[in-house]
Amino acid sequence: MKEKNEPACAPEKPLLISPIRDGTVIDHITAGEALNVLKIIGITGTTSESVSVATNVSSGKMGRKDIVKVVDRELSQEEVDRIALIAPHASISIIRDFKVFKKKGVETPQFLVGIVQCPNPGCISNTNEPIRSHFEVLGTGLRCQYCEWLISKDITSHLI
Ligand SMILES: Nc1ncnc2c1ncn2[C@@H]1O[C@H](COP(=O)(O)OP(=O)(O)OP(=O)(O)O)[C@@H](O)[C@H]1O
Ligand SMILES: [Mg+2]
Ligand SMILES: [Zn+2]
Incomplete structure (x- = not known):
């Protein structure tokens, strides 16, 4: 019998990553940032989680984008906030x-x-x-509230 609500992959489009039963999809990641997203959510390669990654795939909305799918995992708000810093257009689907x-x-x-x-x-x-460190998020970067230092690039390397 045909499922009413099949995985969201048009049949005419080749599947980049196989569907997952339960987990989280982080889509519309800024192209090239997928590995930084993995770092933020604590996936190092020695963890046991099942993770699929697609980088630099074409996207109607974004030109190129990255996608991360993690099986049996939901994200905390703090992880989502960190992802926003490096991938402001990302969408998170449970x-x-x-x-x-x-x-x-x-x-x-x-x-x-x-x-x-x-x-x-x-x-x-x-x-x-x-x-605790305290930064304001500006269009030009992140500004330290104590000493005014501006971090304007490579935010990932400054994440605690
Ligand atoms: N069972 C599944 N396994 C893996 N990924 C899935 C599954 N179902 C949906 N997705 C992915 O989750 C994301 C959101 O699904 P949705 O159906 O909303 O996609 P969409 O129609 O492409 O929407 P949009 O791209 O505008 O967010 C997409 O990246 C989709 O490929
Ligand atoms: Mg889509
Ligand atoms: Zn400072």
Whole structure:
């Protein structure tokens, strides 16, 4: 019998990644950022999770994009906020029983607390003081609220 709601892959389009029963699909990732997304969600290659990755695939909306699918895994809000920093157009779909159970976009938070380490060695957030890092998200990058340092590129390497 034909399922009413089949996996969301048009039959005329070749399948890039096989469907999953339960898990999370992170789609519309900025092309080239998939491996950084894996790093954010803690997938290193020595973990036991089943993960599929497609990079630089063509997309109607984005030209090129990356996709990550993780079996039996849902993401925390903090992971979603980190993904937003490097892939502001990403969509997160929770898959249950092969169907899209819930889909949402990511939202870039205005402030990041305890997520990014300030590159300024003299910053008070890098001392032994019990202070969590605090950055404001600007169009030009991330600005430290303590020392005004601006991180304007390679945000991933500053993630805590
Ligand atoms: N069972 C499944 N296994 C793996 N991936 C799935 C499954 N069902 C849906 N997806 C993927 O989840 C994402 C969201 O599914 P949806 O059906 O909303 O896609 P869509 O129609 O291409 O929408 P859009 O691209 O606008 O977000 C897509 O990347 C789709 O390929
Ligand atoms: Mg699509
Ligand atoms: Zn600082």
